[in-house]
Amino acid sequence: MSKLSWSNQTIKRQLLKKRILFKQRAILCLILAVIGLAISWLIFVKVEPVVFLLGELQPIETVERIELPQDSVIEEIYVQPGEQVQQGQELLSFDVANSFPKLKKLDDLEKSLKKENKFLQDVSNSWINNDQIEGDFDDINLSPQKIILVKNIISLLKENQTIQKKIFEDKAKLLLKIRQGEDHESDIADEIKSQQKAIIYQQKYLISIEEKLSELQTRIKVIISENENFINQIEKKKEKYQKFKKNIFLNSPISGQVKEINIQNKRLEILPDKKLIAYLFIAYQDQKLIHKNMKLKVMVNNSEQNNNFLLTGQIILIGSDILPPNDAYPFYHLPVQISLETEEMTTKEQEIFLKPGIPVKVELPSPQKKSLLEVLYRNVLW
Template sequence: MNFSNDQPPNANNRQKKRLLVVDEQTKGSQAQKNQPWSKIEKAVETVDENKRSVTEKKHNSARHARELRTVLWMLVGVTTLSVVWALSTQIEIQSERTIAMTGQLMTRSNVKEMQIPENKVVKAVFVKEGESVNKGQSLVEFDAVVSYEKLQFLENQRQSLVTQNQFYRFSLEKIVSMTRVEEAILQLKLSREAAFLVRNRAALLAANQQLQARLLENSTAGSGEDGKTATLGKTNSQDNSQEALASIAIAQLQEKLAQYQTQLEESEDRLTVAQKKLNKIEPLVKVGAVARSQYSEQQQIVRSQKVELKRLRAERERLQLTLDRATEQIVETPVVVRNESPKPTVDFQKQIADNKKQITEIDTQLTKIIVENDRQIAELDRQIARLQGNSNSFILKAPVAGTVSQVMASPGFGLGSDRTKTLLKLNSDDRHLIVDVLIPQEDLGSIQEGMKADLKIDALSLARLGNLHGTIISVGSDALPPDAIHHYYGIPAKISLDKQSLVIDDKEVPLRSGMSVTATVTVSQKQSFWQAMWQKLLGADELISD
């Protein structure tokens, strides 16, 4: 084995130590050489750190500023929203303030006003002014407006026919003067045919009376002075007969003239309607909305109506002229007859017979009218009975006992403007107490009808009485000046009591009129939050100023 290169372990350790020392020396020398550069690097690092810290501070400051602005805008927004909400939102605030009013107990009679129901009309009234009635007693009977109006129409029509028949029968049995005939025509509103018949009948009867008188005078006529007197009587009798016949002719002319006048008015109405229709169509024809043939047809209708109207006017003028001449002849005939010599004797018997024949024909026609009216009356009676059987009538009864006053109701009440009026008033026998108070003028806006009020009888202890309540039932509109009881301007009001008596020492004691009362009302109102705060501030300022 060759051990020349082998060294002992200690030698190796020594060699390693030498190598380490050499390395350290080498590093030390190198460190000495590199020491200036290290200082430079440290300085650069220090500068970089300072820059980084400055940058970080700037970033932090900007972030803090942004956060601060955000917080400020949030505060501004919340404040703005709060102010808007406070100005717009209504908050109901229960006021602790009470309004005190003074007054006294007064007796009040309950007056009930009876009004007419909807779509009803008074059929009958069972009470009169000042009558005392009991509760449940019948006051007024109503019927439906439509049923009542139809019933009244039928009854009026029936009564008109009955009255006309009475006049016709009276005319057939007795002699009626022309004056009474004309009055009946106007009052009974007779038809033209019936008016013509009764006029002619009265005129013919008058003429026959005159003719019979002349016959009697002729039979008793003598000679000499008596003969002259008889001749004069004949002349006068003849004049009267001619006047009667002329009156008949005039009546006939008047009847025809009235007929033509009616036809003329109807023709004028038809012409007006046709002309309006033509004027309405004319602009439509120009734009093509209506056929020209229809326009031509309407023009032809208008022309025909004008021709008819012209014819009726001419006929009316002719009849009027004839009537005027006949009237003049009646006036002039007596004068002419007196100046003329006596005319030959006329066949009075024949004239009387002819007149009687005409009277018989007139009586036949009047009898037909009477029969037709009787038939219509029977039919109306059936309709009235059927309508009364199906009537929707009901009876208004007194709700309380009392006295009737201011009765305005009567059969037919409730038609037209009567619907807004009171039928009658019922003063109740049950009288009760109310409180008349005076509201201070400055508190008028806070008091309304229907509000509850706490009441205190000034002469009695509240502890013994307990609570007494009421309700405001009316508030006046005009202020009253101060008086001996109320020393301020105020508005009158009335308060109804919840009870009409009090319990004192387990005994019921009725309240009496004239007792002095103090009423208090608690007022609640809605106001905005801003208004509430403003009032609080004003109150604080007043406190400070005081």
């Protein structure tokens, strides 16, 4: 009886072990199946990842330089370096009465240079002769070096014409003698050869004259080009004088702080009221998603008002230096600067002005879909 009872218990234990083993295998298979489905889902399911550019608002400093006419006479200065000025505020005044004679001198100098250029152009193009040259020298008031240059050109042109005329006449005489030589060949053969040699010599001399003439004409063109550059400079100066003729006061083009007043160099510098830009960072591998002048929506996190605002901005600079990972940006990244269309926001309650240090963010949808596993590895595990 005892043996039978022990046998039954043994059988029960074996059956119980089989049931437990079956359940364990079933649970293990279920876990493996779930893991396999999860991995497959991570691999095959595609999503559109969003790339974030994170940063903050920072001030940018630029200098507004106002160039004054070099020969202008300043009568009085109304501001001092470090003083705050508003747009349109009077900065200084000019002594216009003393500026008018200088404007007239510029006019006279410009007319003289234009007249000189026309005269030199006529000489270079052989449109003038010795009979005109003496009177033109008095009217144009050329320098001694230029007078010598022009006289040399006129002399070479005259000699060139004389030799060309002589060659033409000698060729005509030679042709006539050749025709006469058909009947008396032995009598004038030597004379024909002599004249041919004379014509060849004259032609070679003519070539040397033309080379010298070409060299002098090139020097004339250089002088004309230098005069034209000088005329352009004069016209720029005249524009500044004409501008200040209408208004004897110089008004500030922007609001800001006077940085420097340099009377000696005729320059005035104003530091504009600080402007803000969004200074952000983008991961190096995402730089292809952006380009210069690209317009974006910038999210501004206004913690004081506990709300966010979207502003339109435009990329003005993409850094070229790759920055190493750090605590704030644990990846290789590039700096990006974005200008904002406005620096103030209006709500129902009040008008909010932006300040440096406010966090900003830009969201960029990636054009290529990626698997969940790739996104998880890049944003969490990497």
